[in-house]
Amino acid sequence: MTTKTDPPAGAAAPPAEPNSRRDFLMKAGLGAGVVALVGQAGASLRSLVPNVSYDAPTTVKLGAPTDFPDGMKFLPDERLFVFREGKTFHAISAVCTHLGCTVRAEALSKVEEANVEGKPLRLTHRFQCPCHGSKYSGDGTNETGPAPKPLAWYQLSVAADDGQLVVDLAQEVGHDFRLTVA
């Protein structure tokens, strides 16, 4: 559909001269607007990146070594299994390496003696993940299921002030780590 009233193109407003003052001011205004928008968007996004972490500390006192039974104790707050074999201790993370669910320990019907990274280790449990079914052996090695790597082992130490067991959840150690408490 068309009407006769169509004026020839360009009749209403002649095209702006490329270098006219009006053209310059329009571009400057547009540019300032874009800069302002980008700056404000950037500032808004940056404000969402936390500067201070209120996360729980990674070094945690777990209690006196004598509080731990021989065998395994699960600490839900730290999502940590602490194992004791007489005077030696080691700690294995309960966080599945696949997608971060908390694995569950299952006591073995028969305690196994194994040699892990050149050191003897008594295996009392194995671990299974409820989310996607990964299975780990008693030293945390991933056996079946989607878990891509073994459960983490964390550094244990004895607190200098009160002799409590201390775990450093930021410090992974090898499977031959043992803490011996005199």
Add this chain to the structure above:
Amino acid sequence: MSAKTEPPASSSAPGVHPKPFWSFRPRSDREAGDAVVSNFLLHWFPAKTYKPSLDWSYSFWLGTASAALFFLLVLSGLPLLLLYVPSVERAYGSVKDIEFVVTFGSWIRAVHRIAAHLMVAAVFLHLVRVFLTGAYKNGTGRGQRREWNWVLGVVMIVLTLFLSFTGYLLPWDQLAYWAVTVGTNIASSVPFVGPQMRELLIGGRTIDQATLIRFYVLHVIFLPAGLGALLAYHMWRIRKDGGLAKADRWTPTQEKTEASPAKSKTYSLLGVARGQAPAIRAVTLEARDTTVNSVNDLVRRISIVVLGTFAVVSILACFIPSPLEEPANPMITPNPAKAPWYFLWLQEIVTDTTLKIGSFTINGAFLGGVILPTLLLGLLTVWPWLDRSPAGAAGVWFHASRKRQNLVFLLVVLLVLAFTIVGTFLRGPYWNFYWPWEAWPELPTRI
């Protein structure tokens, strides 16, 4: 004012606008008028509708049903907005209050939840329908850009899933907590940038208040606003692409017939047309009796679908209670920990896709949770450009020229459904496989 009836060379088929956007600086009366005609806020709704677009059995009105569900979700979300408290200490309690204390609270929550579930289903079926009818294809009309409306649709289905995801973690129960854990760990499995992405998503390194408020704001502001804007554009594009693809074959004969002269309300309201009571004499290329007036015919059917959808959801909400699990407990993962049904195919895939090549391991979280869905979405997005079938295949169910791609598409759909069914009915504690008639072993719920 008599009119010469030869259209200018740039004009397009009726109802089809060649420009994707309108001019803010009109250089003529005509462009000023076009700015209004092309403005989707003003012209969301067509004046006339091609008869075949109204068929029940062509589109099943799944898009309309999806839009109705979205509308219902916004409506039922409003009272919930006033009752829910987005804080980790009080979120669970406030949802429990909505469920057990607030008058009609459980019904409102059930409407919201059931509408959300049905919307995922309706949007998915809408996508399947559009694919199988080749409705993303440009037909015979000029200036059509249906492929871009398909791309919009793919973005909208992703937004719908994000809305569901951010919604079901708001109660801050066990389902919520472990869903965020798994979901954000999938994001974190992306090499190099993953951990930073997770930190930005949850506002720290552990899932806490910062996480809840982020997902809450996404759920009630950003995602619905985005989906609403895209929905409006989606509708506008249907109109500008000449209606539903099925109507293409009904479009016009190239014979011009004189349409009755009419006063142009648009032009006179705008005051852009000079003179008093401008009347436009126009010709039409439409064959006679191919269209009906949108008011009543289209409005009536839309009302039936929308009210029907509302009725179904309202009645279902009386009978299907919304579950609320135990309060979020970061120490204990439920066994089994299952996502809602529409994510179970993904949960099944991330379980099965950890690859070991020699000593090198690719986490299933990355392969099944990131790469595979991205590939699927990417393929969906570009499919209109890969589809080489003729224009005549647009808007036809199972057109012979699209046999092979329809089969492949259906196969993928069936696979997704199969994985969903396995995840829903055949997975038990520790994500072990159980037949439906096998009893799950008794396991301690706490360690």
